[in-house]
Amino acid sequence: MNKKEPAASKHVDEEFSLVEQATKGDLRSFERLIELHRAKIYAMILAMTKNKTDAWDLSQDVFIKAWQALPSFERRASFSTWLFRIAHNTVYDWARRKKPQEELNEEVFSSSQLVESAPTTPSHPPTPDQALYQKERAERIAQAIAKLSKKHREIILLREVQGFDYSEIASILDITRGTVMSRLHYARQILQSELSDLMP
Amino acid sequence: MNTPNRLDKETELGALLSTHLAKEIEPPHAEFFTKSILDTLPLKAPKPARASRYVFFQSLWKKYAYAMSFASLALSFYGGMQLGHHQEALRITQQNSPQVYTPEERISARVFELNSREEAATIIVLDGLEALAQSDIGMESKEGHKPIDLSS
Numbered sequence: 001m002n003k004k005e006p007a008a009s010k011h012v013d014e015e016f017s018l019v020e021q022a023t024k025g026d027l028r029s030f031e032r033l034i035e036l037h038r039a040k041i042y043a044m045i046l047a048m049t050k051n052k053t054d055a056w057d058l059s060q061d062v063f064i065k066a067w068q069a070l071p072s073f074e075r076r077a078s079f080s081t082w083l084f085r086i087a088h089n090t091v092y093d094w095a096r097r098k099k100p101q102e103e104l105n106e107e108v109f110s111s112s113q114l115v116e117s118a119p120t121t122p123s124h125p126p127t128p129d130q131a132l133y134q135k136e137r138a139e140r141i142a143q144a145i146a147k148l149s150k151k152h153r154e155i156i157l158l159r160e161v162q163g164f165d166y167s168e169i170a171s172i173l174d175i176t177r178g179t180v181m182s183r184l185h186y187a188r189q190i191l192q193s194e195l196s197d198l199m200p
Numbered sequence: 201m202n203t204p205n206r207l208d209k210e211t212e213l214g215a216l217l218s219t220h221l222a223k224e225i226e227p228p229h230a231e232f233f234t235k236s237i238l239d240t241l242p243l244k245a246p247k248p249a250r251a252s253r254y255v256f257f258q259s260l261w262k263k264y265a266y267a268m269s270f271a272s273l274a275l276s277f278y279g280g281m282q283l284g285h286h287q288e289a290l291r292i293t294q295q296n297s298p299q300v301y302t303p304e305e306r307i308s309a310r311v312f313e314l315n316s317r318e319e320a321a322t323i324i325v326l327d328g329l330e331a332l333a334q335s336d337i338g339m340e341s342k343e344g345h346k347p348i349d350l351s352s
Contacts, residue, residue: 035234042226043225055227157221
């Protein structure tokens with residue numbers, strides 16, 4: 001069952017209210033929406049592009065496009081899902097522009113400029129040994145994810161890192177739930193074989 | 201089938217990824233990031249919603265769903281018939297048979313049947329062949345050498 005928590009529901013209502021105000025041209029409300037979502041959008045785009053400058057610029061583009069498209073936003077999806085869909089399109093458009101002649105734009109997303117993803121903040125500072133251990137694990141995971149194709153990488157990030165459910169991912173990527181499930185299954189299989197020694 | 205073992209592995213993988221990959225990373229100079237977007241927005245007018253058009257088509261569909269379904273069915277049938285007639289004039293089909301054996305594994309062959317009212321032909325396309333040298337195709341005849349006459 002996919003029951004929404006009351007707090008989450010309240011958050012969604014607040015978000016819709018901000019969207020409504022922003023649609024009327026209220027920049028303060030849109031500023032609040034940016035503050036609520038910029039870290040997630042930036043993290044996702046950084047994981048896809050592996051380049052901080054590109055991720056910064058593309059994240060800005062996402063919010064500008066969102067502002068322009070606000071009048072067409074309908075409550076059929078959450079604002080977050082809608083924003084991630086814009087982010088998906090923005091990153092793919094960017095990849096196409098960057099390598100217009102090649103159909104396989106995997107190179108644009110290749111691991112040549114691997115950026116370490118920021119690990120989640122620990123509650124207490126780790127010892128040097130722990131820090132090194134965590135860093136090595138994070139690097140191994142980043143390398144394993146970099147081996148995935150862009151579509152498999154994107155889907156695993158949306159599911160396992162951003163926590164979207166299958167329907168939301170289908171909406172973001174504009175694919176069917178069945179495709180979501182099969183892509184996830186394939187991506188997980190690869191990651192499980194790459195990271196088998198890290199899993200208990 | 202979602203076996204418990206598979207679900208366990210999926211859960212473990214999910215935990216591993218979510219522990220080491222950040223869900224949120226603030227962009228560098230986050231306040232400047234937001235401010236520069238807000239500075240740009242007055243220049244970027246929101247695009248008008250297409251909702252009214254969507255609602256219009258939705259209401260139109262509700263009203264004339266049966267008629268439109270029938271019309272599209274009839275149109276598809278007519279289109280299919282036309283396409284069938286057109287394909288009768290010139291039909292190119294990829295054939296699975298006859299089988300063509302190629303000298304090397306890396307060379308593959310595709311057989312096409314080309315049929316029209318006036319003529320018919322079988323085309324064999326070989327993929328993977330190396331380009332022929334000029335000497336192999338009798339270009340030297342221009343320099344005085346006669347091509348070999350295979351009929352004699």
